[in-house]
Amino acid sequence: MASQATAYGQGKILILATESCAYPGADSVGQAHASYPPNTYILKVKAPVLFPERFYLDCFKKGISGIIVMSCGEECPYEGAYQAMARRLDDVYARMKEQGLDIRRLRLTAICTVCNRAFLNEVNQMNQIVQELGPPAAA
Secondary structure: OHHHHHHHOOOEEEEEEEOOOHHHHHHHHHHOOOOOOOOEEEEEEOOHHHOOHHHHHHHHHOOEEEEEEEEOHHHOOOOOHHHHHHHHHHHHHHHHHHOOOOHHHEEEEEOOOOOHHHHHHHHHHHHHHHHHHOOOOOO
């Protein structure tokens, strides 16, 4: 167990996974007996657009090193939600830059219900970024 913690470091990765697409995609990764870094925490959400800008900045202040917003993309069952989410994250990126936070710590991606490889790729890429950047400076 100690070797896993050393290999993956201590940076926490939060995934906001939509209940209709990305969360079943994460579940399919488990069903396929694939693994991803243990520093990853998945939060099942109805629609990530419900989270205000401040949420992301507060997460970084509280020790989250990276956030992946996994949604249904253009196939979102809530009309206009994906576009609104993309606009919101553009605003968050601007605030992150103002606060000296590397914008690579936050990513929006579309994950389908059976996108095992895409899910694993996103998590592993974020893990590499988190290890490279270290913990976020106090925002």
